[in-house]
Amino acid sequence: MDFCDKVVVVTGASSGIGAATAKYFARESANVVLIGRNENALNEIAAECEKAKGIKPLIIKAELSNDDEVKNIVTKTIEVFGRIDVLVNNAGYGGKAGILDGIEPYDHIMKTNVRAVYLLTSLCTPHLVKTKGNIVNVSSVAAFRPIKDLHFLPYCISKAALDQFTRCLAVELAKYGIRVNSVNPGATRTNFVLAAGLSKEKAEELYKVRDKVMPLGKVAESEDIADMIVFLASNRARSITGAIHVIDNGENLV
Ligand SMILES: NC(=O)c1ccc[n+]([C@@H]2O[C@H](COP(=O)([O-])OP(=O)(O)OC[C@H]3O[C@@H](n4cnc5c(N)ncnc54)[C@H](OP(=O)(O)O)[C@@H]3O)[C@@H](O)[C@H]2O)c1
Incomplete structure (x- = not known):
């Protein structure tokens, strides 16, 4: 899976799944564009990416709910690299709300x-039209069912919408040779639940319970999800588009 000379934009690259994904692409020789808000974390991840193959990533600090900052991501990436081959729409957050x-x-x-x-x-x-690039969206198993012990109504709706975005876009962009896919994690050990407002203790408690109920006896790690994202973005997935890939340690079966 060589991404030599390819430009890969990863949102939410300062933490968890996005950080693991950025590092994986860096190991595959990609020019990685790291998007996030936490500058210190972005700098740390960038240093780790650079260590892999000596390729310096581009860091773009952006609050994604601000349109101008989103526009700046594309302007800056094109200014620096002149192309975009892969877009990973990973950034996202949840919160208790009914x-x-x-x-x-x-x-x-x-x-x-x-x-x-x-x-x-x-x-x-x-830009993806020019490179016949592809898109990977990071959704969630919350797109299909309510989260049992947390009440995340808007989050579940947002991920269901994202899945339909993936399917519709895959059909719309197929004529340009652009593939669009989704990875839908179940519980994954990241800062996600902390960002959603849980304390560290509550988060650990939650993971302990989840470890027990998963048929495979564990929650996922960020690297498990990154594996699938990088595979889908690679030419090895050349016949896969509009597909939703669940990674949940079998949770949906119980
Ligand atoms: N962890 C799970 O159990 C799980 C399960 C299913 C799906 N997911 C999905 O996986 C994706 C990644 O989450 P994660 O688990 O890796 O959580 P995480 O460790 O909390 O990382 C979330 C990332 O998104 C960025 N982000 C969030 N809101 C943003 C905003 N408004 N503007 C810019 N950046 C923003 C954060 O940036 P800063 O930290 O720099 O602010 C951070 O880099 C999300 O879409 C989430 O819904 C996670």
Whole structure:
């Protein structure tokens, strides 16, 4: 899976799944564009990426709910590299919210998890047309079913929307030779639940319980998800488009 001279944009590259994905692409000799908000974390991940093959990643700090900052991602990437081969729409977040919490959590979550993905993808697509590139979206098993012990109504809706985005876009862009796929993780050990407002203790408790209920006896690690993302972005997945790939240690079976 050689990504030599390819330009790969990864959102949410400062943490968890996005960071593991960026490092994997760097090991495959890609020019990686790291998107996130936490500058210190981005710098650390960039240093790790550079260590792999000596290729310096481009860091672009961006708040994805801000349209101008999303536009700047594409402007800067083209300025520096002149092309985009792969877009990984990974950044996203969840939060405890139900119907009685009103519309605000819905607007907030949809802005990052869906609207920003739509905007960034629309701006990247003319460049992906030129390179016959591809897109990988990071969704969730929450797209198919409610999360049992957390009430994440807007998050679940956002991921269901993202899956339909993947399918519709795959059909729309197939004529340009662009593939669009989704990876849908189940519980994965990252900062996700902390960002969603859980304490460290609660997060550990949650993972312990999840470790037991998973048929494979464990939650996933970021690297497990990165493996699939990089595979889908590679030419080895040349006949795969519009497909939703669940990685959940068998949780959906129990
Ligand atoms: N972990 C799980 O159990 C799990 C399960 C299913 C799906 N997922 C999905 O996997 C993806 C990655 O999450 P993760 O588990 O790796 O969580 P994470 O460790 O919390 O990482 C989330 C990343 O998204 C970025 N991000 C979030 N909101 C942003 C915004 N408004 N603007 C810019 N960047 C933003 C964060 O940037 P900063 O840290 O720099 O702010 C961070 O890099 C998400 O789409 C999530 O929904 C996770």
